[in-house]
Amino acid sequence: MHELGFIGAGAHGCHQMRAFAAQADCSVRAIFDVDSQAAEAAGKRFESAIVCSSMDVLLALEELEAVVIATPAETHAAITEACLKAGKHVLIEKPLAHDVQAGEAILASAAAHPELKVLVGHAERFNRSYIDCKKAVSDGAVGVPRFLSASRLSPLHLNDLNWVLGPLDTAVHDIDILLWLIEDQPISVTAQGNSCRTLDGPCDTIAYQIEFSQGALAQGFISWVDFGPAYPMPDNAHPRLFVHGTGGSLQLDLWQRPVRLDSRQLGRNYFLDDVLIGYGDYPTQTAAQAAHFIDCLNGRAELRCSPQEAYRALFVAYAAHRSRLSGGKPVAIDAPLYKPSNSYGNSQ
Numbered sequence: 305m306h307e308l309g310f311i312g313a314g315a316h317g318c319h320q321m322r323a324f325a326a327q328a329d330c331s332v333r334a335i336f337d338v339d340s341q342a343a344e345a346a347g348k349r350f351e352s353a354i355v356c357s358s359m360d361v362l363l364a365l366e367e368l369e370a371v372v373i374a375t376p377a378e379t380h381a382a383i384t385e386a387c388l389k390a391g392k393h394v395l396i397e398k399p400l401a402h403d404v405q406a407g408e409a410i411l412a413s414a415a416a417h418p419e420l421k422v423l424v425g426h427a428e429r430f431n432r433s434y435i436d437c438k439k440a441v442s443d444g445a446v447g448v449p450r451f452l453s454a455s456r457l458s459p460l461h462l463n464d465l466n467w468v469l470g471p472l473d474t475a476v477h478d479i480d481i482l483l484w485l486i487e488d489q490p491i492s493v494t495a496q497g498n499s500c501r502t503l504d505g506p507c508d509t510i511a512y513q514i515e516f517s518q519g520a521l522a523q524g525f526i527s528w529v530d531f532g533p534a535y536p537m538p539d540n541a542h543p544r545l546f547v548h549g550t551g552g553s554l555q556l557d558l559w560q561r562p563v564r565l566d567s568r569q570l571g572r573n574y575f576l577d578d579v580l581i582g583y584g585d586y587p588t589q590t591a592a593q594a595a596h597f598i599d600c601l602n603g604r605a606e607l608r609c610s611p612q613e614a615y616r617a618l619f620v621a622y623a624a625h626r627s628r629l630s631g632g633k634p635v636a637i638d639a640p641l642y643k644p645s646n647s648y649g650n651s652q
Contacts, residue, residue, distance in 0.1 A: 306598055307333035309362045309392070311383055312374035313346035314339075315462075316397055320372045320425075323594035325350060330598055336362045359383065363390040370394065370421070370601060377402040377473065381409040384422070388413050393421040395597050399476045400424050400614035402468045404622050407615045414611045421600050423593075423607050424614035426480045428543075430592035433556055434481055436563045437545060440554055441485050445567045447551025449486055454478035455525040456543040463528050465506040471497065472510060472621045472628075475526035478543070479514075479624075480609070480617035482524065485547065488516040489637075495624035496632040501530060512624040 306329055310321055313335055324330045332350040336359050337343040347355035356362040363371070363386060370393035373383050380401050387394045401407040414422045428434050441449060458474040467473050472495075483490070497510035509527040516522070545556035551569030566573040599605035623635040 306330045306369050306601060307367050309334040309336070309356075309365065309368045309371045310346075310374065311336050311359060311362065311371060311387075312397075313337035313342040314374065317372070317374035318346055318349070319590050320374055320395075320397075320594070321346060321350060321353075323590040324372070324598075326591060327594055327598055330594070333368055334362045334365055359386065363387065363392065368392055370597070373397060378406070378468070381406040381413075384410050385413040388417040388420055388422070391420070393601060395423045395425055395593075396611075396614075397425045398427070398480075398614065398617075399469070399473060399621070400611060400618045404619055407618045411611050411615055421597075421607065422611050423597050423600060424609045424611055425593060426477065426609045426614060426617070427589040427593055428477050428481055429484070429608050430589040430596065431558075433558055433563050434545075437481075437547065437554060437556055438485060440563075440565055440567075441547060441549075445552060445565055445569055446547055446549030446554055447569050449547050449549045450520050451546075451548040452482050452485060452520070452522040453524070453546040454482055454522070454544065457527050457529045457541050459541075460501075460508065460528045460530040465508070465528075469621055469625050470507050470510070471526045471528050472512075472625050474528070475510065475512070475524055475624075476617050476621045478524050478526070478545075479620050480614070481545065482514065482522045483616050483620065484613075486516055486520055486522060488518050488520060490514050490620055490623075491517050491638075492634045492636055493620055493623040493627055494632055494634045495627040497628045500527060507628070510624070510628060512627070514620060 308324055308330060310317055310332065321332050325332050332353045334354045334356050335343050335346050336356040343355050347353050371387045372395045373380060374397045375383060377399050380396055384394055384396060400410055440446065456478060463474065492515040493512060495510055495512035497507040499505040499507055500509045511525050514522040543558045547554040552565065552567035555564045596605055596608055600607055623637055627633060627635045
């Protein structure tokens with residue numbers, strides 16, 4: 305039985321608790337939140353859980369094998385370091401951190417404890433639609449990808465306008481997917497944004513473009529929208545993806561029939577999915593992610609999103625943030641950001 309602790313008992317933390325509690329060989333053993341009322345409320349839902357008075361108390365529990373961190377991004381570096389020093393495996397909610405320096409600190413902590421698993425919760429990598437897209441691109445169905453476009457909306461009330469990255473905190477989902485699909489070195493990022501709710505309010509909408517070393521281009525759009533009574537998110541978030549390559553194109557629309565492939569390479573066009581409406585909602589993805597984390601702990605799987613991969617998405621998002629603040633000037637990425645890995649595609 306895998307006994308887990310949870311730091312953070314807000315909406316995402318409780319989603320994670322439910323996902324892990326549903327695993328046959330897993331127990332929600334301990335909960336801590338700086339908001340003691342939130343922790344107590346979560347504790348009432350899980351009879352096996354101890355509600356801890358501090359993070360130190362939680363980490364001192366010898367029976368805990370791993371900890372799920374579902375706290376604001378600016379706290380991730382310090383909490384991750386404490387968990388790893390206590391000998392706990394870690395799952396960190398995305399984004400990896402709130403800025404590049406904190407992301408580097410997490411990489412250093414993970415490198416100092418190579419015996420421990422550190423998974424970053426980029427949940428879209430567990431969405432069947434995106435998995436279909438990844439396999440189609442990796443199999444060469446669109447030839448060499450040359451242009452990619454991603455977009456999504458996010459309900460304003462689920463976000464914080466004071467976050468360092470602002471809307472790019474949510475766009476990290478798409479940036480991670482774009483980097484995952486293109487498997488090439490980003491060399492330049494540009495971004496512009498404004499407020500669509502008022503003429504002079506905080507930025508809630510951003511368009512960005514990523515240039516890659518082999519000439520491919522990727523663009524993205526993110527907006528925090530005040531949906532009001534039109535919520536829930538599945539009816540409004542509407543994530544989309546378009547991939548155009550030398551041998552065909554691919555379109556994803558999560559809230560219609562999700563993935564359509566038009567492949568000259570294969571000489572056919574068809575839907576990759578086996579359902580007529582969107583699939584891969586957040587609870588489904590979180591459950592798949594929880595199962596994957598347990599598989600990693602059991603040695604049955606390699607990390608689907610390592611800290612290094614999550615750092616790449618954060619690095620590009622922060623470059624877009626810097627470009628937006630400069631009025632859209634290009635930000636060069638001259639650091640050796642990453643070496644592409646095909647291990648995920650080979651494990652499916």
